[in-house]
Amino acid sequence: xxxxxxxxxxxxxxxxxxxxxxxxxxxxxxxxxxxxxxxxxxxxxxxxxxxxxxxxxxxxxxxxxxxxxxxxxxxxxxxxxxxxxxxxxxxxxxxxxxxxxxxxxxxxxxxxxxxxxxxxxxxxxxxxxxxxxxxxxxxxxxxxxxxxxxxxxxxxxxx
Numbered sequence: 001x002x003x004x005x006x007x008x009x010x011x012x013x014x015x016x017x018x019x020x021x022x023x024x025x026x027x028x029x030x031x032x033x034x035x036x037x038x039x040x041x042x043x044x045x046x047x048x049x050x051x052x053x054x055x056x057x058x059x060x061x062x063x064x065x066x067x068x069x070x071x072x073x074x075x076x077x078x079x080x081x082x083x084x085x086x087x088x089x090x091x092x093x094x095x096x097x098x099x100x101x102x103x104x105x106x107x108x109x110x111x112x113x114x115x116x117x118x119x120x121x122x123x124x125x126x127x128x129x130x131x132x133x134x135x136x137x138x139x140x141x142x143x144x145x146x147x148x149x150x151x152x153x154x155x156x157x158x159x
Contacts (some may be wrong), residue, residue, distance in 0.1 A: 006144030012137040013075035017068050025127035028110045030120035071098040085149045092142045099135035
């Protein structure tokens with residue numbers, strides 16, 4: 001049933017992931033306490049762990065890219081598995097776990113940078129909420145799919 005509310009939630013998982021892929025937002029920044037320089041952490045660039053006093057090097061982070069794109073793909077693909085609700089529920093739950101992984105990686109990078117540079121003051125930004133919203137949309141879709149499955153099972157018992 002493509003017209004169900006869980007379709008809207010699954011599309012929200014895709015849309016939020018698309019915004020993250022398209023914008024590559026800055027989710028944290030660091031200001032120097034006694035220095036004029038500052039550094040930013042972005043969703044797709046990872047801090048490589050250079051020594052304090054040297055230039056900070058960023059490299060593309062494949063874990064965040066792959067987890068976001070995989071969560072987006074599972075959200076869209078699970079829309080079309082409405083006849084196989086058990087598989088659809090597994091796909092949605094996996095997409096939720098990928099969103100949790102994405103949030104954990106982003107926070108780990110922030111605290112890793114913060115512990116490596118004690119002279120900087122770190123600030124978390126609002127874009128860190130986007131993976132949380134992706135996960136919440138996935139959970140709401142899971143709840144809707146589960147309600148449909150229970151409704152179908154109750155109808156089978158009546159016959």
